[in-house]
Amino acid sequence: MNSAYTVPAVALVAVATAFVGAFGLRISRTTSDFYVASRTVGPRLNAAAISGEYLSAASFLGVAGLVLLQGPDMLWYPVGYTAGYLVLLLFVAAPLRRSGAYTLPDFAEARLASRGVRRLAGVFVVGVGWLYLLPQLQGAGLTLAVLTGAPDALGAVIVAVVVVATVAAGGMRSITFVQAFQYWLKLTALLVPALFLLLAWQHDGAPRHPFAEPAAFRDQRTVRVDDTLDLRLDAPLTVTVDGTVDGRAHHDRTVTLPAGPHRVTAGTRLTFPEGAQVPEAEPVRPGTATASPAAGAEQRPLYATYGLILATFLGTMGLPHVVVRFYTSPHGVAARRTTVAVLALTGAFYLLPPLYGALGRLYTPELALTGKADAAVLLLPERMIGGAGGDLLGALVAGGAFAAFLSTASGLAIAVAGVLTQDMLPGRGALPARAVRRFRLGTVLAVAVPLVASVPAGSPPVADAVGLAFAVSASSFCPLLLLGIWWRRLTPPGAAAGMLAGGGGALLAAGATMAGLTGPGPLHTLLAWPALWSVPLGFLTMMLVSLATPGRVPDGTAAVLARLHLPEQLRTQAAS
Amino acid sequence: MSGFAAGLCAAVLPLLAAGFWLGRRTARPPGPGDLGTPVEHATFRTLHTASLAAPPLRAGLTEETARKSARRLRSLLGTDALCLTDNTRVLVWDGVGAHHRTEIIKRIAGPLDTGRGEVFRLTCRAPDCPVRWAVVAPLTVDDRVHGALVACAPRESAVLARAAAEVARWVSVQLELAELDRSRTRLIEAEIRALRAQISPHFVYNSLSVIASFVRTDPERARELLLEFAEFTRYSFRRHGTFTTLADELHAIEQYLSLARARFGDRLAVTLQIAPEVLPVTLPFLCLQPLVENAVKHGLEGRAGTCHIQITAQDAGAEALVVIEDDGAGMDPDLLRRILAGDESPSGGIGLSNADDRLRQVYGDDHGLVIETAPGAGMKITVRLPKYQPGVHSSGHLGQLGQD
Numbered sequence A: 001m002n003s004a005y006t007v008p009a010v011a012l013v014a015v016a017t018a019f020v021g022a023f024g025l026r027i028s029r030t031t032s033d034f035y036v037a038s039r040t041v042g043p044r045l046n047a048a049a050i051s052g053e054y055l056s057a058a059s060f061l062g063v064a065g066l067v068l069l070q071g072p073d074m075l076w077y078p079v080g081y082t083a084g085y086l087v088l089l090l091f092v093a094a095p096l097r098r099s100g101a102y103t104l105p106d107f108a109e110a111r112l113a114s115r116g117v118r119r120l121a122g123v124f125v126v127g128v129g130w131l132y133l134l135p136q137l138q139g140a141g142l143t144l145a146v147l148t149g150a151p152d153a154l155g156a157v158i159v160a161v162v163v164v165a166t167v168a169a170g171g172m173r174s175i176t177f178v179q180a181f182q183y184w185l186k187l188t189a190l191l192v193p194a195l196f197l198l199l200a201w202q203h204d205g206a207p208r209h210p211f212a213e214p215a216a217f218r219d220q221r222t223v224r225v226d227d228t229l230d231l232r233l234d235a236p237l238t239v240t241v242d243g244t245v246d247g248r249a250h251h252d253r254t255v256t257l258p259a260g261p262h263r264v265t266a267g268t269r270l271t272f273p274e275g276a277q278v279p280e281a282e283p284v285r286p287g288t289a290t291a292s293p294a295a296g297a298e299q300r301p302l303y304a305t306y307g308l309i310l311a312t313f314l315g316t317m318g319l320p321h322v323v324v325r326f327y328t329s330p331h332g333v334a335a336r337r338t339t340v341a342v343l344a345l346t347g348a349f350y351l352l353p354p355l356y357g358a359l360g361r362l363y364t365p366e367l368a369l370t371g372k373a374d375a376a377v378l379l380l381p382e383r384m385i386g387g388a389g390g391d392l393l394g395a396l397v398a399g400g401a402f403a404a405f406l407s408t409a410s411g412l413a414i415a416v417a418g419v420l421t422q423d424m425l426p427g428r429g430a431l432p433a434r435a436v437r438r439f440r441l442g443t444v445l446a447v448a449v450p451l452v453a454s455v456p457a458g459s460p461p462v463a464d465a466v467g468l469a470f471a472v473s474a475s476s477f478c479p480l481l482l483l484g485i486w487w488r489r490l491t492p493p494g495a496a497a498g499m500l501a502g503g504g505g506a507l508l509a510a511g512a513t514m515a516g517l518t519g520p521g522p523l524h525t526l527l528a529w530p531a532l533w534s535v536p537l538g539f540l541t542m543m544l545v546s547l548a549t550p551g552r553v554p555d556g557t558a559a560v561l562a563r564l565h566l567p568e569q570l571r572t573q574a575a576s
Numbered sequence B: 001m002s003g004f005a006a007g008l009c010a011a012v013l014p015l016l017a018a019g020f021w022l023g024r025r026t027a028r029p030p031g032p033g034d035l036g037t038p039v040e041h042a043t044f045r046t047l048h049t050a051s052l053a054a055p056p057l058r059a060g061l062t063e064e065t066a067r068k069s070a071r072r073l074r075s076l077l078g079t080d081a082l083c084l085t086d087n088t089r090v091l092v093w094d095g096v097g098a099h100h101r102t103e104i105i106k107r108i109a110g111p112l113d114t115g116r117g118e119v120f121r122l123t124c125r126a127p128d129c130p131v132r133w134a135v136v137a138p139l140t141v142d143d144r145v146h147g148a149l150v151a152c153a154p155r156e157s158a159v160l161a162r163a164a165a166e167v168a169r170w171v172s173v174q175l176e177l178a179e180l181d182r183s184r185t186r187l188i189e190a191e192i193r194a195l196r197a198q199i200s201p202h203f204v205y206n207s208l209s210v211i212a213s214f215v216r217t218d219p220e221r222a223r224e225l226l227l228e229f230a231e232f233t234r235y236s237f238r239r240h241g242t243f244t245t246l247a248d249e250l251h252a253i254e255q256y257l258s259l260a261r262a263r264f265g266d267r268l269a270v271t272l273q274i275a276p277e278v279l280p281v282t283l284p285f286l287c288l289q290p291l292v293e294n295a296v297k298h299g300l301e302g303r304a305g306t307c308h309i310q311i312t313a314q315d316a317g318a319e320a321l322v323v324i325e326d327d328g329a330g331m332d333p334d335l336l337r338r339i340l341a342g343d344e345s346p347s348g349g350i351g352l353s354n355a356d357d358r359l360r361q362v363y364g365d366d367h368g369l370v371i372e373t374a375p376g377a378g379m380k381i382t383v384r385l386p387k388y389q390p391g392v393h394s395s396g397h398l399g400q401l402g403q404d
Helices: A003-023 A031-037 A043-054 A057-098 A104-112 A115-148 A152-168 A175-203 A302-318 A320-326 A332-349 A352-363 A373-384 A387-424 A432-454 A462-486 A492-515 A522-528 A531-548 A557-565 A568-575 B002-027 B038-057 B063-077 B098-107 B109-114 B158-195 B201-217 B219-237 B246-267 B289-300 B333-341 B351-363
Strands: A026-028 A221-224 A229-233 A237-245 A248-257 A260-264 A269-272 A280-283 B081-086 B090-095 B118-121 B133-141 B144-153 B243-245 B268-274 B282-284 B307-316 B319-326 B370-373 B379-386
Touching (some): A043 A175, A043 A320, A057 A115, A057 A462, A115 A387, A115 A462, A152 A387, A175 A373, A320 A387, A492 A531, B063 B144, B063 B158, B098 B109, B219 B246, B243 B246, B246 B307, B289 B319
Antiparallel strands (some): A026 B268, B370 B379
C-alpha cells in the first residue's frame, strides 16, 4: 500500500481534530449575538457528536472484518450496535437527563443517595472504559502496520499520545463540534470509497457469491502466512507451497493436502488456484492452546449470537462516553430527540461496513488466513480500483479509521479520567491549577493502562473485544439504570450486589478471555460471550437483595422518581 | 540472579510477617479483659452499650430509629421487655409480652400529660406472662413530652424505676441533639435564602435614569431597554428555586450588559466565549451576574479608556470552568481578602463575598471564587462549577444540604 498518501491523510485528520477542538468555540464580541453564543446544543448536532464518539474502530474496521471471516451471522453486530439506542431511547434517555447526572456514578448517587454505590459504579466505568480502549489502541496498531509496515505497537502509541496530548492539554474545548465533525468524516470516508467500489464491482460484471458458503478465491492468489496457523480442510486442496506445511519443507512445489487439519508455519507462502475455497484457519499462539474468539463459524455457536445480541442491545446505555454526551441536551425531551437522531445516523452508517465485508469476501478472501481480516476495509480500494485513484480512496479510508480511533479513544479517555479524578485519585484542591493537574494525571492513567495491556493481550478481532466491554456494561449498568429508573424498591445494597454479581462476573470473564486463561470448549464460549448469564444474574441479584433489604429504600425515592419521570415544563410551570 | 532474589524474598517475608505480628500485639489497645475492677468493667460495658444506642436516636424519634435503638436500651436496663412510644402509639416493642401494647397506650396517657414517671401493675390473664409491672418514663425535649420509654418487669422494683428514669433522660438528651441537628439544617437553608443575591439599588437607579434619557431622543430604544430591564428584574425577583442553569444566568448577564452598554456606550467591550456543553450546568441563582457587575465597575472606575471584559465558560471534565476577566483598576489582594472574609464592608463589589459564600455553601470549600488581581492589573475571577452535585437541581427546592 502506498503510504505517500496515507501518512498525510492520517496527519491531516489529527491536525483537523485538534483545530476544530481548539477553535470551534462560539465567540461573540457584540451583545447582539450573545444569544447565538449561549444557545444550547440542538438534538441534531448532539446526535452527530454522540454518533461520532460511538462509531469506533470496531464499527469502522471490525464489522467488515467479521463479515469477511464468518459471513452473514455477523450482521448481528451492526444491528446490535444500533438497536442499543432503541432501548436507550425507550427506557433511559429522558429520565437519565432529568436526573441531572453527568456520569453513571452521578446517577447512582442521585438515585440511591449512597457514596458506596457511587464508588462501585466508578470502578465499573473505569473497567468498561479500559476494556473498550484496548481494542481501539490495537486497531490503531493494526491499521498503521497494514498501511505503512510499521511495527504493531507504533499505531497504538501514536493514538495514545495524540489522545493524551489533546485531552490533557484541554485541547478538547469544544468536544461536541469535534465529535460531530468526526462523524461526518467517518461517514464520508466509508461512503465515497463504497460508491467507487460498487462501480468497480459493476464494471467487473457484478460477480456474486452465495453469502452463506465459505469464500473462494476468484483468481490465482499467493498468500504469505505471517503467524503459524492451523488449517482445517473439508476437502482435499491443491496448493503451491513455498515454506513449511505439517513440518515438511517445500520449495515452490504443488502439493495436494488431504482433508483434515494441517499446520502452516509462519513465513510460508501458499499459492491457491482459481476457484479454490478459502480454508478455515485458526492462529496458533505460542504457549497457549487458545482459540481466538473469532475462530471458525462452527466454534461460534448459536449461544454466542444470543450473547452478542443481549450485550449490544443492553450495553449501549452503560457506555461511559455515550452517557456523558446526554448531559449536553438541555432537557429530557431534547435527550429523547437526540437519541432518535442517533438511531438514524448510526443506522445509516452501519449499512456500509457489511458492504465492505461482502466485497471483501469476493476480492480479499486471503485476509482470513493472515489474521488481518480487520484490514479488509483498508485494502479493498487498492485491490479493486488500484492506481492513484485507489491510493487516494485508501488514504481517505485510512483517515476515517484514524478519526474512529481518535474520537472514541478521546471520549473514553475523558470519561475514565473524569471518574478517576473525581472519585479515585487522592488530594482535592481549591486552586484550578491543581484540579487541572489531577485531571491530567487521570488522563495519562486512563490511556496508559490499556496501552500497556495491549502489548501482551493477544489480538482478538476488535469487534469481539468491544463486545466484551458491552457485556460488562450490560450486566452492571443496565440493571442499575433500568431498575433505578423504573423500580421504586431498589436499595443501595441491592444495587451494589447486583453490579458486583453481574458486572463483576462479566468483568472476570472478560479478563480471563483476554488473558487466554480459558481452554477451547464450552467454558471458553461461556466466558467469551458472558452476557447471556451475567445480565440475568445482575438483574436477579439486584432485585432479590433489594427485596431482602426493604428497610434500606432511600428516603427521597418518591421525590427522585418524580423528578426522573415528570417532564420539565410541568415542573417549571408549577413553579413559576 | 533471580535465584538470589527469590532467596532474599523467602528470607525477608517471614521476618516482615513476624515484625508485623509483634507490632500489632504490642500496639493493640488494652481490651476489656486487661483492666480494672469488676465495677469499672461494668461501667465500661454500660457506656459502650449506651454509645451504640445513641447514633440511631440522633436522627429523631421514628419507628425505624426506635427499632434500631430499643435492643441496646433493653440490654442497658436488663429488663424482659422494653417499649418506646410517641404520644399516640407504640413505636417498637422489644422483648416478650407484646400483647400489652394496647394496654400500655391506654395507661401512659396520664404520665404523658403530666410529664412525670409512673409505675403501674399490668392486668394479664395469661398465667405464665413474665410481664407484670410497667415503669413509664416520659421523653421530653425542651419541656415538651415527645413520647415515653416503658420498661416491663415481673415484679415491682424501685431500682428499675430509677434506672428507667435515667435512661429516659439520656434518650431525651439524644433527641434534643437531633432537634439541634434539624434546626442547624434549617438555619443553613435560611442562610442560603437570606444570601440570595439582590440586584443592587444603584443598578436600578442607573438603569432607570439611562432609560429616561432615551425616552425623548430614541423612544424605540427606550422601549427595548425597558423590556430588558423588566426581564432582568423578573429573573432576579423570582422566588422559586435556589438554582438556575448557566444558560439562564448568561441570559440575565446579557440583559444586564445591554443596560450597562446603554449607559457607557463604546467604553464597554465584552467578549463571550462559551463551550455549549456547559450551558445545562446548574448553579446557584444570580451567582455570576454580580461578578460581571463587579468587573464592569472595576473596569470603568477612574479612567477614560475602553474597558475590556472577557467571559469564558469551558468544559473541564466533570466541572465547568467559568472565568470573568477585566482589564480595569484591579484591587489590593489584602483588601480583597478582608472583604471576602467579611472583616471589611465592601465599598464597591457588593456581590463578590455573597457569591463566594453561596458557592462554598452549595459546593463545599473547594469551590469558592479564585481571584487573581493586583492594583492596576485588572481582575480575573475563576469559578469551578461541578456538573453534578447531590441535591442541586435547577428547578427543585433545596435538597439535603449540610447533611454530608
